[in-house]
Structure formats: C-alpha cells, structure tokens
Amino acid sequence: xxxxxxxxxxxxxxxxxxxxxxVSYFFFVAIAVGAAxxxxxxxxxxxxxxxxxxxxxxxxxxxxxxxxxxxxxADLHQPARFWHFYSSFTPWSWMSWGAYxxxxxxxxxxxxxxxxxxxxxxxxxxxxxxDYSGLIKPMALLTGLLALLVALYTGSEVMIVKSxxxxxxxxxIAFYFFSGISASAAMGLLVNAxxxxxxxDTRRATGAHLGRVMAVFSLLTLLTGAVWLMMGMGGGTNxxxxxxxxxxxxxxxxxxxxxxxxxxxxSAIFGIYARNLWFGALLGLVTLGGAWxxxxxxxxxxxxxxxxxxxxxxxxxPNGPDGLLGIVGVFGLWLVxxxxxxxxxxxxxxxxxxxxxxxxxx
Amino acid sequence: xxxxxxSFLTKSGALTCGAVSCAVAAPAEATGLAxxxxxxxxxxxxxxxxxLRRCIGCQACTVACTMENQTPIGDFxxxxxxYDVVDVDDETQTVASxxxxxxxxxxxxxxxxxVCPVQATFQREDGIxxxxxxxxxxxxxxxxxxxxxxxxxxxxxxxxxxCTFCVHxxxxxxxxxxxxxxxxxxxxxxxxxxxxxxxxKVLAEAGDAVKVLxxxxxxxxxxYYIGLETAFEGKVEGQGILKTLQDKFGTGNEEARS
Numbered sequence: 187x188x189x190x191x192x193x194x195x196x197x198x199x200x201x202x203x204x205x206x207x208x209v210s211y212f213f214f215v216a217i218a219v220g221a222a223x224x225x226x227x228x229x230x231x232x233x234x235x236x237x238x239x240x241x242x243x244x245x246x247x248x249x250x251x252x253x254x255x256x257x258x259x260a261d262l263h264q265p266a267r268f269w270h271f272y273s274s275f276t277p278w279s280w281m282s283w284g285a286y287x288x289x290x291x292x293x294x295x296x297x298x299x300x301x302x303x304x305x306x307x308x309x310x311x312x313x314x315x316x317d318y319s320g321l322i323k324p325m326a327l328l329t330g331l332l333a334l335l336v337a338l339y340t341g342s343e344v345m346i347v348k349s350x351x352x353x354x355x356x357x358x359i360a361f362y363f364f365s366g367i368s369a370s371a372a373m374g375l376l377v378n379a380x381x382x383x384x385x386x387d388t389r390r391a392t393g394a395h396l397g398r399v400m401a402v403f404s405l406l407t408l409l410t411g412a413v414w415l416m417m418g419m420g421g422g423t424n425x426x427x428x429x430x431x432x433x434x435x436x437x438x439x440x441x442x443x444x445x446x447x448x449x450x451x452x453s454a455i456f457g458i459y460a461r462n463l464w465f466g467a468l469l470g471l472v473t474l475g476g477a478w479x480x481x482x483x484x485x486x487x488x489x490x491x492x493x494x495x496x497x498x499x500x501x502x503x504p505n506g507p508d509g510l511l512g513i514v515g516v517f518g519l520w521l522v523x524x525x526x527x528x529x530x531x532x533x534x535x536x537x538x539x540x541x542x543x544x545x546x547x548x
Numbered sequence: 549x550x551x552x553x554x555s556f557l558t559k560s561g562a563l564t565c566g567a568v569s570c571a572v573a574a575p576a577e578a579t580g581l582a583x584x585x586x587x588x589x590x591x592x593x594x595x596x597x598x599x600l601r602r603c604i605g606c607q608a609c610t611v612a613c614t615m616e617n618q619t620p621i622g623d624f625x626x627x628x629x630x631y632d633v634v635d636v637d638d639e640t641q642t643v644a645s646x647x648x649x650x651x652x653x654x655x656x657x658x659x660x661x662x663v664c665p666v667q668a669t670f671q672r673e674d675g676i677x678x679x680x681x682x683x684x685x686x687x688x689x690x691x692x693x694x695x696x697x698x699x700x701x702x703x704x705x706x707x708x709x710x711c712t713f714c715v716h717x718x719x720x721x722x723x724x725x726x727x728x729x730x731x732x733x734x735x736x737x738x739x740x741x742x743x744x745x746x747x748x749k750v751l752a753e754a755g756d757a758v759k760v761l762x763x764x765x766x767x768x769x770x771x772y773y774i775g776l777e778t779a780f781e782g783k784v785e786g787q788g789i790l791k792t793l794q795d796k797f798g799t800g801n802e803e804a805r806s
Contacts, residue, residue: 192779192786195645196605196630198622203688203701263686263706270666270685278582281665281689348765349659349695423764432783493697494650494761495629497788 194496202489202501205508207261209481210516211254215340216366217373218250222295222333224367224399229302229326237541238392242374244299249523251292257516280343287339291332298325305545306532319543337363351428352488360410361480368403368453369477371396375470377524379463384538390461397460400473404453432491442483449476583661588672592739594713597750598649600775602734605630605647609726609735616714616725620704625711626651626726631786648780652677652698652711653761653769660690660699669708675770676715681707695765
C-alpha cells in the first residue's frame with residue numbers, strides 16, 4: 187500500500203441521521219409501488235394471464251403499504267411531531283410532498299385492493315352486497331398514479347442531495363424503481379410458495395409468471411448499474427465519477443458491488459426457472475436480499491462517506507430499536523400482516539381456480 | 549348502490565377539503581415557492597474569518613462551544629480537524645501539521661434550508677442559519693443536505709443541531725464563544741456589511757488569499773479561511789485516523805480506540 191501524504195489525526199465520526207428504519211421504509215415502499223403497478227396489468231389492461239399474479243401482487247402491496255409508513259415514522263427522531271408536516275406544508279421540499287403522496291397511496295391502494303379482492307373476502311369485510319366492480323378500474327388508475335408519485339418523490343428526495351455524490355445521480359431513481367418492481371415479484375414468489383390452497387398447477391404457472399417479471403426488472407437494475415458505472419468511469423466531475431473515485435478503492439465497497447451484481451445477476455438469469463416453487467422462493471429471497479442491500483449500501487454505507495474529512499466514518503449496527511431490533515420488528519410486522527391476509531381470505535381450491543369476477547358470494 | 553357511492557364520494561370530498569384547508573393554514577412564508585429569510589437585523593450580514601496561520605489546534609474553541617452550548621458528549625458544533633502532511637517524494641522533509649477548524653458555514657445559499665419539510669430550519673435576515681427546535685421533526689434531511697457535515701441530530705433533544713454563531717450571545721452584544729476563547733486570535737467574527745468592522749478589514753487585506761470550503765457546491769459560505777491549502781478545500785484525499793489505528797492494531801474498532 188502506498189503511503190498517503192495526508193493522514194487525518196483529529197476528527198470525529200459523524201453519526202448517521204437516517205437510520206436502518208430508512209432502509210426498511212425505502213425497501214417496503216418500493217415493493218408496495220412495484221406490486222401496485224404490476225397488478226394493473228390485470229385490473230386495468232385485463233391481461234387474463236396476469237390474474238393469479240395480480241392477486242398475489244395485491245397481497246404483497248397491502249402488506250408492504252402497511253409496513254412502509256410505520257418504518258418511516260420510526261425514522262423520525264420526533265415521531266409524535268409528524269403532524270408538523272401537515273401544519274407546515276413546504277412545497278419546495280420533496281419530503282413535504284411525500285407526506286401527502288405516501289398516506290394517499292397507502293390508503294387508496296388498500297381500498298383498491300379491497301375492491302379487487304372483495305369476492306374472496308369474508309362477508310363482514312365485504313361491507314354490504316353492492317356491486318362496486320365498476321370502481322376497480324378508476325381506483326386502479328388512481329393507485330397507479332399515486333404509486334408513480336411515491337416512486338418519483340422517494341427517488342427525487344435522495345437524488346437532489348448534492349452533498350453526497352453517491353446519491354446525487356439520476357440513475358438512483360431508476361435503481362429504486364426497477365429493483366422495487368423486481369423485489370415485489372420476489373416477495374410474491376415467497377407468498378406463492380406457501381399459498382397451498384392455490385393448487386400446484388396454478389402456483390407453478392404463477393411462479394413462472396412472477397419469475398419472469400423478477401428477471402426482467404433485475405436485468406433492468408443491472409443495466410442501470412452498468413450505466414452508473416460507465417458514467418463514473420468516464421471521469422470528469424459528474425456525481426457518478428466523484429462517487430466512484432471515493433468508493434472504488436475501498437475493499438468494503440468492492441464487496442458490496444460484487445454482492446449486488448451476484449444477487450441481481452442470479453435473479454435475472456435464473457428467474458425463468460421460478461416455476462419450481464421452492465427454487466422460486468429461494469430466488470425471491472436472493473432478490474429481496476439484493477434490493478435490501480442496494481438500499482443499505484446507498485443509505486447506511488453512503489452516510490459513512492465523509493463530506494469533508496478523510497477515509498470513512500465508523501458504524502456498528504446497534505442491537506436496539508435503531509438497529510437490529512428495528513429491522514427484525516419491521517419484518518415481523520410484515521409477516522403478521524401477510525399471515526392475517528392469508529387467514530382472512532376465502533382462499534380455497536375453488537376460489538383460487540375461478541376468476542375473481544365469477545366467484546359467487548358466500 | 550347509487551346512494552352509497554354518492555355518500556362515499558361526498559365523504560371523500562369532505563376529507564379532501566379538510567386536507568386542503570390544513571395546507572392553506574401553513575405559515576405565511578409557505579406562500580412562495582422558496583424559503584424566505586426572517587428574523588434578525590436585515591442591515592447586517594454576520595460572517596467569520598479564520599486565519600489558519602494563527603490557529604495552533606488547541607481545541608479551546610471546541611471546548612468553549614461545548615461549554616456554551618451544552619452539546620452532548622461526542623457531538624460538536626465546531627471542531628479543529630488536524631492532519632499530518634508529508635511529501636512522499638522528499639524523504640528529508642519533516643512532517644508538517646495542518647489544522648482546520650470546521651463549523652457551520654452559514655451559507656448564503658444554504659442547501660439545508662430548502663430541504664426541511666417543516667420549515668424548522670431557516671436563515672435569518674442577518675445570514676445566520678438556525679433551527680427551531682420546537683418545530684423540527686428530526687427527519688435528518690438537513691443533515692444529509694449540508695455539504696460540510698456541520699449538522700447532527702442531537703441525541704438529547706432528538707432534533708437537528710448546529711452552530712448558530714452563538715446567536716444568543718451576538719444578540720446580547722457578545723462574540724461567539726469560540727471567537728472569544730481563540731488563543732491565537734485566528735477566529736474573527738463580525739458584520740461584513742460594515743466596511744469598518746474588523747472582519748471586513750481582515751478580508752480586504754487578505755484579498756485573493758481568502759478561500760472557502762467546497763466552493764464548487766455553489767453554497768456561498770460565509771466562513772472565510774485565510775491560508776487554506778487546496779488539498780483541504782473539499783473532501784480530503786488522505787487516510788482517516790481510524791483506518792490508521794486499525795492497520796496498526798489489526799482488529800476491531802473498540803480495541804483500536806482503547
């Protein structure tokens with residue numbers, strides 16, 4: 187190793203201010219957005235081959251849309267003051283817009299999912315016998331619009347931070363968007379593997395379908411990575427080049443890069459074999475790991491790059507709520523929601539094999 | 549069915565109106581499309597000059613700031629970073645030391661202000677950037693946006709914290725604590741709008757030697773350095789102290805620190 191000609195002898199480690207809660211939020215919200223958008227293939231475009239995948243998308247969308255705002259609220263150091271977002275609307279701040287887009291998306295997506303899944307909901311959750319099927323398409327379009335706004339604001343609020351070259355790249359919006367859709371299909375593969383009532387043939391077909399979606403969007407994530415790398419290697423003073431100059435020499439960052447390449451590479455190459463349920467679930471886990479790691483690298487490792495000082499800041503994951511316990515808690519909440527969904531649903535071999543619009547009321 | 553749909557639409561309409569009226573009730577400064585400065589004397593523009601030739605790295609400013617502002621242990625509104633510098637091509641040269649006091653730059657174009665989603669952080673008319681700790685939600689967005697790592701989330705108040713040029717002292721006619729205590733007289737504070745102020749004279753005398761940190765960020769910082777080497781203007785390309793200790797002692801950080 188060459189001897190550096192500058193050694194920093196006195197400085198402090200700057201604590202991260204966006205905690206692992208932020209990683210959880212960006213992870214789950216991207217999944218909710220991805221699941222909402224892919225479900226439109228059936229609810230709006232009426233592609234019949236997307237129906238079974240769309241049912242799973244809605245389960246995934248619901249669970250992620252419930253978990254994401256909880257994680258975001260926990261990332262505020264003063265969560266009880268969340269109402270300040272509404273008493274002080276600040277149109278020049280992306281985060282202020284997000285305070286409107288996110289709850290609107292979460293609420294509308296839950297209503298949209300309810301309209302779609304009404305035939306398989308128990309009587310008490312159907313809220314009457316009226317026929318609201320005509321509302322599905324407008325609510326689906328509204329959900330899609332809000333999903334795009336959430337994707338836009340989550341990407342933009344990070345992308346505009348000029349002080350962090352790693353964040354200050356337009357590719358970040360594409361990274362989050364593509365990997366979010368891929369991760370939503372990946373989470374769908376996990377759900378599909380355990381939904382035994384669907385019957386083996388339906389599950390295999392759905393698995394193959396979700397696997398293709400996952401593979402395509404993992405490939406797009408990789409292509410975004412290639413674009414970022416090319417922009418970085420082109421030199422100059424663009425944010426990508428400045429970010430690459432800082433991280434490329436670090437063994438830790440090199441490892442992160444290889445891990446991301448491996449996760450999305452495996453997902454893109456083997457996604458087409460997701461017809462096998464357990465292999466599909468395994469691929470789903472790998473892809474979810476990639477989508478999580480991407481956000482972890484951007485947020486946690488990204489905050490360890492000093493803006494003025496030398497080297498990198500120090501970080502160790504705390505065990506408490508702001509660290510490991512928080513992460514476990516968020517995934518635990520997701521698990522509870524998805525279990526409640528599957529328990530409540532009238533998911534029988536008959537209802538699974540019948541198009542939703544043709545399922546008779548109990 | 550029609551009745552229930554109408555009722556649903558009416559209720560959702562009422563909800564929307566409620567949300568809109570909440571937004572309309574926002575503070576007056578929210579009516580524009582950019583943050584507006586408020587508070588402070590508009591005839592003044594406070595700034596600081598730091599003559600690095602006079603800084604001896606004694607950290608008296610760090611201690612004075614900590615005592616004055618009661619920052620929690622481990623968090624600092626100002627600190628003097630220090631560097632050993634060697635010329636690798638000249639083995640006969642002795643190691644030189646470089647000291648660089650860092651603090652909020654009270655930029656004229658502060659990136660931390662427009663990102664704040666609740667307008668808790670704002671710039672006063674006299675240029676001082678402050679945080680309303682009662683309004684701050686602790687989202688940490690300003691901490692990310694600051695190009696100088698000058699902000700942090702105070703673990704006691706759970707709100708954003710930063711140097712205020714000791715605004716409470718300035719308003720009482722006193723100097724900021726770090727300036728008051730600076731052993732070498734390196735820190736000079738004052739109103740750059742007043743041509744007769746000490747800071748205006750110092751800056752005028754130094755002329756082209758006056759530099760700022762990270763000028764490429766376009767933030768127009770109002771902490772001016774005299775004697776700042778180019779290698780230290782931006783992110784320092786060197787080895788961090790922690791890495792040095794880890795290399796020397798091998799294992800985990802805790803051991804290296806002990």
